[in-house]
Amino acid sequence: MAFKQVTSPHAHSAQNTAKVMQLVLLATLPGLIALTWQFGWGSFINLLLASVTAVCCEAAIVKMRGRSVSFYLGDYSAVVTAVLLGLALPPLAPWWVVVVGTVFSIVVAKQLYGGLGYNPFNPAMVGYVVLLISFPIQMTTWVAPLALLPAGAVHPGLIESLQIVFAGYSPADGITGATPLDVFKHSSGLLVDQVYDREPLFNQAMFAGAGWEWVNLGFLLGGMILLSQRIFTWHGPVGMLGALALMSIIFWDSGSSSSPGSPLMHLFSGASMMGAFFILTDPVSSAVSNRGRLIFGALIGVLVYVIRAWGNYPDAVAFAVLLANFAAPFIDNYTLPRTYGHTDRRRATEKQED
């Protein structure tokens, strides 16, 4: 009798990478539903288009690298990148914007660095930043939320949306509009209260900006699902949202005309919640230890606020995440956990004494 020789452990949990990725995809649903409800079919089309492009790119590159296409597509990581990019892009953006961004994300930011697990930067955010710098007009044209549409107007239907995206039809008047962060960027000279009174984006909203607050609540809900399933720990999201809240409280300036906006608005506008729960939680490009992830998240929160308040861009999650990606290996060197039986934390760069 000769038996199979296998190393321990012999038992394995049922968890696998594909399941993790599927769960992440599922958790984006509340955000996607809120986006579609508040801004029309655009995000849904983005998401599908990006996914198809991503799968094609991933398959092509994996084939070129001489690896098993089905094995590497089976981990769903390309779809996750595509979905996150699709959700981040403005609804009803021209099709080629989505395709260029996705190709850049998958081919350059992910596969050229070695594929899943080896990319130093968040692929979706690399794609987003490339688009934002290359096509600023298309990237800053947002659809107006449901509450702000002119009387009697509705968002374009699915067919019409497809025509806008693929055939370059112009959307009807009044369909596009500014985002809450845009409004604050261009509202110097007005007190915060005045902005809230005058701007329909705010006077039609519950607490943080019409439409956007729902989208952010959607992503918060999705994030809570992932947190409860232990897909990631609380450290990264809490680090970011905590730092963002702290910064916006410190610089709130009691709502003066130079105030960059209230903490609630910063937490529930733009890509705050999506960034906190779906972008900076990308484990590959983030710091490794729990303490490291807390610092990594806090760094992003501070950067987001700094760029929003004093930079040239209304939102900043993509830039902040990429800058923090640069810092992640450095953070890792100094945030090792204390191991059982040791009195101190060690540094990763310690050398053995010879």
Added chain:
Amino acid sequence: MTKTWVTPGGVHPPENKHQSLTQPIGHLPIPAKLVIPLSQHIGAPASPCVEIGQQVLKGQVIAEATGVVSIPMHAPSSGTISAIEHRPIAHPSGMLAPCIEITTDGADTWIEHQGISDYEHIAPRKLIEMVGNAGISGMGGAGFPAAVKLNPGRQRPIHTLIINATECEPYITADDSAIRERAGEIIEGIKILSAILDHPHNILIGIEDNKPEAIAALAPHVEGTGISVVDFPTKYPSGGEKQLIYILTGKELPSGKLPADLGMVCINIGTTYAIKRAVINGEPLISRVTTVTGDAVATPRNYDTLIGTPVSHLLEHNQFNEQAGGRVVMGGPMMGFTLPSADVPIVKTTNCILAPSYAEIPDDEPAQPCIRCGMCAEACPVSLLPQQLFWYAQAQDHDRLEAHNLFDCIECGACSYVCPSNIPLVQYYRAAKGEIRHARDEKVKSDHARERFEFHQARIEEAEREKEAKRAARREAAQQAKASPMAANDSTAGSSAADIIAAAQARAAAKQVSPQEQRAKLERTIAATEQRLQVAEEKLAEAVASQSDKQAVFSAAVENTKQKLEQSKSKLAELAE
């Protein structure tokens, strides 16, 4: 309720313990052959003290301990020694090791043996000796000789005795069933331990809360003894020595230290039973409770198994279905190792033979890339960063591995268990540890070689320096001897330029031969040359007379000699001037 502490990390794999607990501990027929490896413990292997063909009785010593950290081996049953040779043993590498084979006679005749009942009045030293002579090594895992553990020395008084009844590995129920059926004897064993260790303050039996029957079985026996049974939530790996110490006392065993350094001794509960049998009954360790389980065997249960019983004997008696599963594991599904074949024997540390079906433990799926999700770090019971260790193990970055405390890894397998990418993490750590140990050995060797070389170089240099010093001294002496008259003359000059000229003249003078000598030498040369010219002229005359063809040669020689004579004469004239 006694307070317990919670370790970080840990996992909750399916327990699968109920299958083997449906029946009491069973006994198997004595196998035809027993194979007893000489090394079943940590430390030096035992040395055989029997010969092939010799009759042995059950319990007779067949191999003696060979040092302090070593244990003797006893015949598990009566019979004849039929071989003393290398055999495959239960080891992850499937290696061969020296073993004694006994062909049993079926009579199972005991050697004469006798225990003692009033251990309270026996010197601890004597009791430790009895434990050592009974061949008892730790029965939980590593197999450290018990007698060594029980003798921590005067400078390390023991205040806490921890009995490990955790049995946190899935499937294994050897300790659980033993406690259920032998609680009285186990507590007796603990009392002996207490006597040996001079009655420690705390005696704690640590047990997971998934063994309520065992806890209930212990309860009546510990009443009034001062021994506490401490149960805590089930979590793998709570049964690791370091983990259990923390759970029960809230203290961490410092890296590289032994429990005795903290005033603690940690003993497996199966070992306490063996100690009772050794002291009270005078029986050496020749059998143990082993769980045979897994869906590939028909009747999972526990057996009181003779040490040396081939695994095949256990499997055959349980209708092992070879087609159902691909692997047979010695130990549990988390830390056990696969057996190369069923020929290997049960040893003193074998708590389980697991024969899982493919449905229970499927073949490993291919590993996917690490996405650093951090589930491994969440599962690690010693707060390592397994994903970073994996990364640096692949890169063979030894400095980083050590900075990340690779050697504090207990190889429990929790990280591999949770890894969603199916990466065999523990295997990478074992390999990396091996590489680092090898590199350290190499470094020690190369350091030795370098030291030897440097010493050799230094010695040669020293010898060279000595020679140089002697040469310099001689030169100095010669110079002084030659330069002393001149130096005396010039001593008034004083200026440095004059010194340099004087030195140069001295050197030149040292090189020059005195004129008298030169003249004498030239005169000798002239005399010799004249003689040679004479001979040459005679030969030339002869050649001319005999019309020889050598005429030209001799005339050239004569010319040559004449020239040399001229030169010498002119030099002599110069010298005269």
